[in-house]
Amino acid sequence: MTLTSRAPRTARTSRRLRAALVAAASAGLIGAALPAPEPLGIGDPLFPHLGNPGYDVLAYDIALTYRGDNSKPLDAVTKIDAMATDRLDRVNLDFTHGTVRSVLVDGQPAAFTLGGEDLIVEPSRAVTAGTRFRITVTHTSDPSGPRNTGGWVRTSDGLAMANQADAAHRVFPGNDHPSDKAYFTFRVTAPKDLTVVANGRGVGRTLSGDTRTWLYRGSRPMATELAQVSIGRSTVLHRTGPHGLPVRDVVPAADAERMEPWLKRTPAHLEWMEAKVGRYPFETYGVLVADADTGFELETQTLSLFERSLFTRSSLPRWFVESIMVHELAHHWFGNSVSPRRWADLWLNEGHATWYEALYADETAQQSLEARMRQAYTDSDRWRAAGGPPAAPRPPAAGQKISLFRPVVYDGSALVLYALRQEIGKAAFERLERRWVDRYAHATASTDDFVRLASEEAGRDLTAFLRGWLYGERTPAMPGHPDWRSKAPVKGSTKAPAPAAKR
Structure with a gap:
């Protein structure tokens, strides 16, 4: 949503405002009219106008119609089932970069307007706290626009999605914050010669003339930033992972043979991650190879998005490519199943994914974890000065939302985990990792939750120890390595490094 100097409106301030208006109206001081529509937010410190108060989304049912031209808007209908946590005279949804044609609330036409990056809906009657309701929005979903603004990614043969961090609402209306996870269903109609894939598992497809409609449904709740729909001239390759897990990879049809040496490694990657933290938490997994220049890879739920060039550049060592594949896979435990409560908790996603990326390279390719952490320690103070x-x-x-993805949330945060392992020992650390993904599976969790669980596992309060590592301007001394030194930042320099090439 548009950033302004106005303080963010939270659910609490919305309730206070309504209460004041009701009291004033009862006293005859003002009429009963609602205040002017405006963008809201849940007050996330990094994205203060993202998300919306007063309701909890339970499920999305998103229908998209693609006519074969990836520069033209798709026709769409988004149905949102939600539970009101407050009385709602209006319902704000995050949505931008599309045309809204109509809105229904529980089947009845509703007034609507656009404000900032919000679609503001006024139902014919207020929604009562504690009740379920459905909003149906008929709209377009527009893939045009500058590259790397997020949302739809235009590939050489169609489309894919890259919604992190705040771009899902460029594709469909919703509550675009990872703290409000929901179940997703996708119904996508496209020319019959194209292949459509989406999060979850395919549960049906029907042919009608020159088009085919594909139906996908996820069995676990998902954050909006992790949504994925791919449309193109693709081949879907099937194999089996641990415990009979269905693995499906989606690649440009012409590249199926070329990609196989990489794709066939996924079952082994799954086995390696399960040995570290426990069973894979979703119903399917796979790699989606997009012929597009995104500049990053992305852990979209059950189907990780990768640039084609990652697998075709001969200059990249094999161990490096595999470690990046493991990075995105690790996110399915850290970030997808256990999602951040606020965007400031991003380090829990990226620090853990980077940790397992580095650990995999250490164990399978003799790329020293300790050497990588020592280099991260050397750079840590500069990263903190540049990005916090x-x-x-x-x-x-x-205007550069992906600039949030800085080195400090990757290797700088993996360094926190290394310090913690040094402090509590390898066995306790490994138990903590398993307990973390088990206790908060398919839910959200915060930095405070992690500190509490680490203290519980260690049998002592680690708050003071972790405070410096997580919040300090300077990097604390590394347990077990008193000789490690971090280079001081250049005085007066706070320019952040370029965004990392993975997420």
Whole structure:
């Protein structure tokens, strides 16, 4: 949503405002009219106008019609089933970059307007707290626009999605914050010669003339930033992972043979991750190879998005490519199943994914974890000066939301985990990792939750120890390595490094 100097409106301030208006109306001081529509937010420090108060989304049912031209808007209908947590005279949804044609609330026409990056809906009657309701929005979903603004990614043969961090509402209306996870169903109609894949598992497809409609449904709740729909001239390759897990990879049809040496490694990657943290938490997994220049890879739920060039550049060592594949896979435990409560908790996603990326390279390719952590320690103070400490990152640059993904949330945050392992020992650390993904599976969790669980596992309060690592301007001394030194930042320099090439 548009950033302004106005303080963010939270659910609590919305309730106070309504209460004041009701009291004033009862006293005859003002009429009963609602205040002017405006964008809201849940007050996330990094994205203060993202998300919306007063309701909890339970499920999305998103229908998209693609006519074969990836520069033209798709026709769409988004149905949102939600539970009101407050009385709602209006319902704000995050949505931008599309045309809204109509809105229904529980089947009845509703007034609507656009404000900032919000679709503001006024139902014919207020929604009562504690009740379920459905909003149906008929709209377009527009893939045009500058590259790397998020949302739809235009590939050489169609489309894919890359919604992190705040771009899902460029594709469909919703509550675009990872704290409000929901179940997703996708119904996608496209020319019959194209292949459509989406999060979850395919549960049906029907042919009608020259088009085919594909139906996909996820069995676990998902954050909006992790949504994925791919449309193109693709081949879907099937194999089996641990415990009979269905693995499906989606690649440009012409590349199926070329990609196989990489794709066939996925079952082994799954086995390696399960040995570290426990059973894979979703119903399917796979790699989606997009012929597009995104500049990053992305852990979209059950189907990780990768640039084609990652697998075709001969200059990249094999161990490096595999470690990046493991990075995105690790996110399915850390970030997808256990999602951040606020965007400031991003270090829990990226620090863990980077940790397992580095650990995999250490164990399978003799790429020393300790050497990588020592280099990270050397750079840590400069990273903190440029982007803030791991658990209190500075907001992204205006108009550059992916600038949030800085080195401090990758290797700088993996360094926190290394320090913790040094402090409590390898066995306790490994138990903590398993307990973390088990206790908060398919839910959200915060930095404070992690500190509490680490203290519980260690049998002592680690708050003071972790405070410096997570929030300090300077990097604390590394347990077990008193000789490690971090280079001081250049005085007066706070320019953040370029965004990392993985997420």
